Amino acid sequence: MDTLMNLTETENTTVKVWDWPVRVFHWTLAASVIGAFVTGESEDFERLHQTLGWVAAGLIGFRLVWGLIGTRYARFTEFVRPPKAVWAYVKSLRSDRPQHFVGHNPVGAVAVILLMGLTALSVYTGWMTLADDAAEWWEEAHEIAAHTLITLVLVHVIGVLWSSRTHGENLLKAMLTGRKTAPSETGIRRNWGVLGLAVLLAVVWFVFFDLRA
Numbered sequence: 001m002d003t004l005m006n007l008t009e010t011e012n013t014t015v016k017v018w019d020w021p022v023r024v025f026h027w028t029l030a031a032s033v034i035g036a037f038v039t040g041e042s043e044d045f046e047r048l049h050q051t052l053g054w055v056a057a058g059l060i061g062f063r064l065v066w067g068l069i070g071t072r073y074a075r076f077t078e079f080v081r082p083p084k085a086v087w088a089y090v091k092s093l094r095s096d097r098p099q100h101f102v103g104h105n106p107v108g109a110v111a112v113i114l115l116m117g118l119t120a121l122s123v124y125t126g127w128m129t130l131a132d133d134a135a136e137w138w139e140e141a142h143e144i145a146a147h148t149l150i151t152l153v154l155v156h157v158i159g160v161l162w163s164s165r166t167h168g169e170n171l172l173k174a175m176l177t178g179r180k181t182a183p184s185e186t187g188i189r190r191n192w193g194v195l196g197l198a199v200l201l202a203v204v205w206f207v208f209f210d211l212r213a
């Protein structure tokens with residue numbers, strides 16, 4: 001169920017919204033995607049480029065599972081909404097009382113799904129270029145996927161800043177601390193810090209051993 005906030009009727013406090021695994025996922029995904037993008041053109045960084053690509057792939061795999069079994073706001077059932085709901089949110093932005101969500105807003109959620117899909121597509125097309133008998137156009141497809149992804153990342157960051165201003169909350173800080181101002185009963189109870197640490201260690205381990213091998 002969506003958590004639409006009614007700020008006038010409920011008492012607000014700071015609550016935990018993004019658990020540790022979501023935050024570790026987000027910042028390591030951001031680092032690996034940006035890292036893969038800047039190393040893509042150079043033959044010297046071929047190995048690093050591919051390792052960062054596999055890290056991104058592993059993170060997307062993890063997030064698909066966490067979207068099913070994770071905490072409240074991490075779940076797909078919480079933020080994947082029908083087009084009608086996305087449109088209702090857009091329309092509400094033009095009114096005096098824009099809809100406000102504790103988790104991802106419906107437009108942000110569309111961007112989140114596209115970001116994950118385009119990351120997966122970038123990895124797939126990149127991997128296909130490596131086959132012995134790979135057709136030339138896989139390189140083309142990889143380049144297009146990666147550039148579309150980076151364009152969407154820019155849109156995503158602008159959207160985050162814009163949404164922060166519209167709703168008077170610092171979304172960037174929330175993705176760092178996990179906390180937002182919201183009615184006390186809307187917060188998540190568990191943080192899953194140990195799992196977040198495990199994800200982080202797995203990424204570090206993979207980068208370290210893959211690069212040394």
Ligand code: HEM
Pocket residue numbers: 033034036037039040041049050051052053054056057119122123124126127129130139142143146147149150
């Ligand atoms: C395991 C995953 C990946 C593999 C195996 C891979 C592989 C490759 C290879 C072999 C090339 C050189 C292609 C050529 O000959 O021009 C390349 C280029 C490139 N890759 Fe990846 N890649 C992966 C993931 C990613 C991701 C996630 C991004 C995300 C932004 C990315 C962005 C780029 C870019 C921008 C280029 C340069 C394209 C160009 O201008 O020619 N790659 N990649």
Ligand code: HEM
Pocket residue numbers: 022025026029030031033034063074103104105108112115116119153156157160171172173174175
């Ligand atoms: C470096 C600049 C970036 C900033 C400041 C940033 C900020 C944020 C923020 C604040 C959110 C939460 C949005 C909300 O409250 O609804 C978010 C979510 C998300 N961002 Fe970024 N982001 C950045 C880069 C990236 C990159 C490079 C990617 C790569 C694909 C990415 C993918 C995502 C995804 C998938 C989510 C959803 C997180 C989840 O539900 O697990 N972001 N980002």
